[in-house]
Amino acid sequence: MTEQAPIENNNSPNSAGPKANKPPQTGFFGNLVFNIAVPVLIMSYLSSDEHLGPAWSVVVALAFPLGFGLYDLQKTKKINGFSILGIVSVLLTGGISLLKLPAEYMAIKEASIPAAIGLAVLVTQFTQKPLVKMLILNDQIINWDKLNASLAHHNASAEFNKKVAVSSYIVTASFFLSSALNYGLAKWILVSEPGTTAYTEELGRMTALSYPVIVIPSMVLLITALIYLFKQISRCTGEPIENFLNQ
Template sequence: MNNDVSTKPSKKQSQNGGFLGNLAFNIVIPVLILTNLSGEDYLGPAWSVVCALIFPIGFGLWDLKKSGKVNGYSVLGIVSVFLTGGITLLKLPAEYIAIKEAAIPAILGIAVLVSQYTHKSLVKLLILNDNVIDWPALSQALENNDNTKLFERKITISSYIVAASFFLSSVLNYVLAKVILVSEPGTTAYAEELGRMTALSYPIIMIPSLIMLFAALAYLFTQMKRLTGEDFFSFLREES
């Protein structure tokens, strides 16, 4: 009987841990600090913001160190948190927060569009990368059906959908910040509003954006099946 039981965490366990870690350190803990500890009897407005920002910054840096490589999205997230902290601690008008919140997804949307004119399409890197898709098999199937160029055009259409999801997020980010951040910067009420904005950003912004991203995925996989004559599952790499 073989008693050698591997203690290596499964890929699914790692993904769940990463999701829960992101949720806890980037959303739950900062929101709890800003909404419950920003009063003068506790941390106060300024220190509550500092403490709340330590968690997403620390988690982002830890994740970068753990992965051993620079992730553009992680870096962008850390920069975004630093900007939020700087704007808040300097007591700049809430308009700056709204502009910053809108600028981050807008930059990503522009990057997706620009990448279509390079050899490194972001849709290919993010959705159709080599870890997900068996490109040699897909390329061969497309070539056999003389649909290689047509599939490239479908990727372009999918890129427009992905870019649109980022632009939608940009608009929603701006509106959410303008609606919620109405108190004087540097006050307890402002810190609590910042926490409320962070908490609401996921259901209000992420859900519509994810729907559009899933639409882009569904479109690509449908076209993959139509242009190759094979089910798209046959081109997915198996988990190691």
């Protein structure tokens, strides 16, 4: 692998106050409620003909994560690839459901999003701005100016870049795992005729199970990559990781 330059910090604290330019962050509770809980409840309990019906229950259910995603974009004042992917994913889910396409299309859609992110992580590892930096080692966690200065002082920048590469492979594996689990979960649960109440209820069940079945195993690998990088930072600089964490 060719040697990379020190990973840049695009939001240097020297340009403004330490926290002045940091956008507000969306809370975990809001994500859980609007992206999972509310859509699951609507598709599970309001999809019968005496309530919203199969089609309108999908429309109303997916309006919540779509609206929340757009609100988050407006709130943070920052457009990023992951927000766009989330909105596109919701629109594809709605389109596939309303067009009554075979469940195979939904399974492919569920698998393609994390697979695309995994490929992006892998490809950007060979650039000067690895995507893994934004995913698990962004400038809200690490003071990159201080870290890069310490790495340069210890002549360890090239060695650390190799460690970042290893973490990128771990993160890539987490997204590929998520892709496989997404596909398997969709194939296992979506067995009814598209456009029916049963299918919509299965879609709600798939959304509910996606958190424990998919997110938790993937998070284990992401946390493993983060812990690995923390240890490598200490090893390359000879300083405790606390010296480089943003407060």
